[in-house]
Amino acid sequence: MENAQRLDAVFYALSDRRRRMLLAELAAGPKSVGELAAAVQMNISAASKHIAMLEAAQLIYKTRQQRQLYCHLHFDVWREVANYIGMHAKFWSGRLDELAAFIKETGAN
């Protein structure tokens, strides 16, 4: 996939609150599709589709454990997003150190 299209997919995937909730669940550790569906109170079919979208955007990946498919955050893609955000932060006059510090600090808690 071309870079611009990847970014389209990533941002589009992030534009839905429930998909962000799925990611938040995964931030605590891998979960199966069924567990995720239950966690965000979606029927399994809908959840599966949202999860497929996150997977297509390469925000997550799946591994099989017996009958269940476990979803994991695919951290590398955040770099791409951070890159985009960073490029704009470049023009964020005089706030660059502040931004880096902010992210560091947010990550530290």
Next chain:
Amino acid sequence: MENAQRLDAVFYALSDRRRRMLLAELAAGPKSVGELAAAVQMNISAASKHIAMLEAAQLIYKTRQQRQLYCHLHFDVWREVANYIGMHAKFWSGRLDELAAFIKETGAN
């Protein structure tokens, strides 16, 4: 607007390549709606709608100069996005400093 909805709007706005191109144009400085439309080769009606979407997401704001409406990046919203990204970077095991450095470095070029 509720925070989650703002984030929906921001990410949705960022999910279109041409809208990102509009933002990139604005990164170089304010431009009128007409100038932006020309820069990204869109008809003015379509451009106006995309620009309205960026404005609704508070990624940009407009000021009037005579007959023209100038669009400006609204930098503050990047903080919100950075916050979201940062929250996830938190789980980006062992790569936190790397991320901060990366953003700093990207911004520095």
Next chain:
DNA sequence: TGAGCATTTTCCATATTAGGAAACCATTTA
């Protein structure tokens, strides 16, 4: 091999989005 669980895919109905053209509105200038 058959039964059953976990998930995906298909199908269908509904809803939302995007683009172009034309009408419309606001501001400036003759």
Next chain:
DNA sequence: TAAATGGTTTCCTAATATGGAAAATGCTCA
């Protein structure tokens, strides 16, 4: 005030996204 410029909104059409139910698939175990 009329005309022109810069943008926005409306209207219509085509395309796409979403949800639920049911059928289909993949894997595991008896």
